[in-house]
Amino acid sequence: MKSIFLKSTLVISVFFMHNNKAQSLSINDYIKFYNEVVPKLNTITTNKTQFYGQEFSKFNTELINKNINIVSLGYGSKTDIGIKNYILRLYFCDSNMDKPALDNRYQIPVISITFEDEIPPQIKSMVQQYHGEWNNAFVQFFSNMKIEKIKFIGLNGYNNYDRSPK
Numbered sequence: 001m002k003s004i005f006l007k008s009t010l011v012i013s014v015f016f017m018h019n020n021k022a023q024s025l026s027i028n029d030y031i032k033f034y035n036e037v038v039p040k041l042n043t044i045t046t047n048k049t050q051f052y053g054q055e056f057s058k059f060n061t062e063l064i065n066k067n068i069n070i071v072s073l074g075y076g077s078k079t080d081i082g083i084k085n086y087i088l089r090l091y092f093c094d095s096n097m098d099k100p101a102l103d104n105r106y107q108i109p110v111i112s113i114t115f116e117d118e119i120p121p122q123i124k125s126m127v128q129q130y131h132g133e134w135n136n137a138f139v140q141f142f143s144n145m146k147i148e149k150i151k152f153i154g155l156n157g158y159n160n161y162d163r164s165p166k
Contacts, residue, residue, distance in 0.1 A: 026097075026099070026100040027100045027104060029097065029100075030093070030097055030098070030100045030101050030106065030158070031106075031158055033092075033093055033097060034101075034106070034107075034109065034158040035158075037068060037092050037093075037109055038109055038155050038158075040066045040067065040068050041066075041068065041109055041111070041152055041155055042152075042155060042166075043066060044062060044063075044066065044152075045152045045155065045166040048150045048152070051147050051150060052147055052148065052149065052150070053116075053146055053147065053148075054146065054147055055143060055144050055145065055146060055147075056088075056113070056115075056142040056143055056144070056145050056146075056147060057139075057142075057143040057144070059113070059147060059150070060139060060142075060143070068092065069092065070090045070091070070092065070134040071091055071092055071093060071094050071133070071134055072091045072094065072132045072133055072134055073088060073089060073090055073091065073127070073132060073134055073138060074088075074089040074091070074127075074132065075087060075088055075089065075119055075123050075127070076089070078114065084118045085118060085119040085123060086114050086115050086117075086118055086119060086148075087112055087113065087114050087115075087119075088112075088113045088115065088119065088142060089110055089111070089112050089113075090110065090111040090112075090113070090134070091108070091110055092109055092110075093108065093109075101158070104159075105159075106158040106159055107153075107154035107155070107156060107157065107158050107159075107160060107163065108153075108154045109152070109153070109154040109155055110152075110153040110154055111150060111151070111152055111153070112150070112151040112152075112153060112165070113147055113149070113150050114147070114148045114149040114150075114151075115142075115145045115146060115147060115148055116145075116146040116147070116148045117145065117146065119142075119145070120141075122141070123141070126138065126141065151165040151166070152165060152166040153165045153166075
């Protein structure tokens, strides 16, 4: 009986040690990701107004030139009660990567782009079709849309409580 108890305790201990180690690796992976992508994004924040009134394709080219990879997207209205979508949100880490960030209340880098004109309603079916994963269909879809405003969110340090956009 004692040996079963000891073996069980050992197995449970090993499981918890492995689980904690995996979680800390995920946190370290997120911090590494954050520290790689945010400096690249910061190089664009200072000149973001040069893209105002320009087509999204120019801004997308800038992201590509800076080796910034968009992973997923979201969309929304200008106001909480708005029904027309004008805002595109670009994300750079997938749900596996942002889970440790959310669990630890870390900042997640996001670009919020407001377009001059409403995003066509097809965006809803496209996001469902591609599960919100960024691809060339979205690049083409947004390419000719003119940018009104750009906000960079979550660039103040992964564990900084200052959530103000740039």
